[in-house]
Amino acid sequence: MPAPEEDLALLVRAAEAAGPIALSFWRAAPKAWDKPDDAGPVTEADLAVNDALQRMLTGARPDYGWLSEESEADASRLDARHCFIIDPIDGTRAFIAGQQGFAHSLAVAEGDRITAAVVHLPAMELTFTAFADGPALLNGRPIRPTECGMTGARVLTYKSAVEPEHWKNGRTPPIRREFRPSLAWRLCLVAEGRFDAALSVRSVWEWDIAAGSLIAQRAGALATDRHGQPMRFNSPRAMVDGMIVAGPRLHGEMRAGMV
Known part of the structure; x- marks a missing residue:
């Protein structure tokens, strides 16, 4: 092989x-x-x-x-x-x-x-x-990701992901939300440290994140599903249950703050 x-x-x-x-x-x-x-x-x-x-x-x-x-x-x-x-x-x-x-x-x-x-x-x-x-x-x-925490973090995600119902105690996190059109590119932007995290509370297609997830991980970020579990690929549904991609500190803070 x-x-x-x-x-x-x-x-x-x-x-x-x-x-x-x-x-x-x-x-x-x-x-x-x-x-x-x-x-x-x-x-x-x-x-x-x-x-x-x-x-x-x-x-x-x-x-x-x-x-x-x-x-x-x-x-x-x-x-x-x-x-x-x-x-x-x-x-x-x-x-x-x-x-x-x-x-x-x-x-x-x-x-x-x-x-x-x-x-x-x-x-x-x-x-x-x-x-x-x-x-x-x-x-x-x-390339390598940033080492920041939650406050002021620049997070690539869509608007509904930061609505209060997705966060404990109904509190929207103190982050700066931004957006880029390609999901694969978003993960790479985190990997190179131009942004601090990429987030999805919705399921994501494997083809959108497969490549970017490894690039982020090898750069030093954590790339998991929204529950903090390892991403698994080539599954029957070809989907992953959301995602959190960030440096270890910010990843831990985001996971701890999510419902």
Whole structure:
């Protein structure tokens, strides 16, 4: 079986190949439509990137399972020792709007844990990488999270996550809420210390957080579900029960303050 470092090299090559495909549609009025069941928008670029990634990755690792936001569900992935977990374009709304904050999120799971990860933002020329037991890097340079506590922390999340009902004693925490369109990018922004935490009180899709969770962990942050439990991947539902991603001190304070 390939080592995590070899899988990471494959993911980097695939992400770098996906970037020009996405950029050929970006700011060029790509065809877009809404998925069924209010699952959000999708564009022809999402599908083109997905097809290219699937050909490249499964061509190189035919025995690996495949889980992607833009592919039909394939239950055979649950029996595979390794599985690719892919979001071809994370932040599709930003992509449609011509904004730079969209990403290719690529990960490999061995069993239920992530062992190699890339989050690539082609319009910004940013590439975050990590592999099991290796460093977290941004464009080849080591990154690390902040060491702050709750008061004044800059937290990437949506508005309802800081409503009083999610916090003990009905008290909204003393944080500064901010937002970025790509969930994968949010985790990487925490990993590099540009923000202090990323939070979701709702369940999140595995393809949105698989790569970013390993990058955050290898940088030195804690990345757990909303209850403080380890994230598990390649699950039947392909979802994680919320998330808290932050440096150890802030992670502990956030978990202690949540209902």
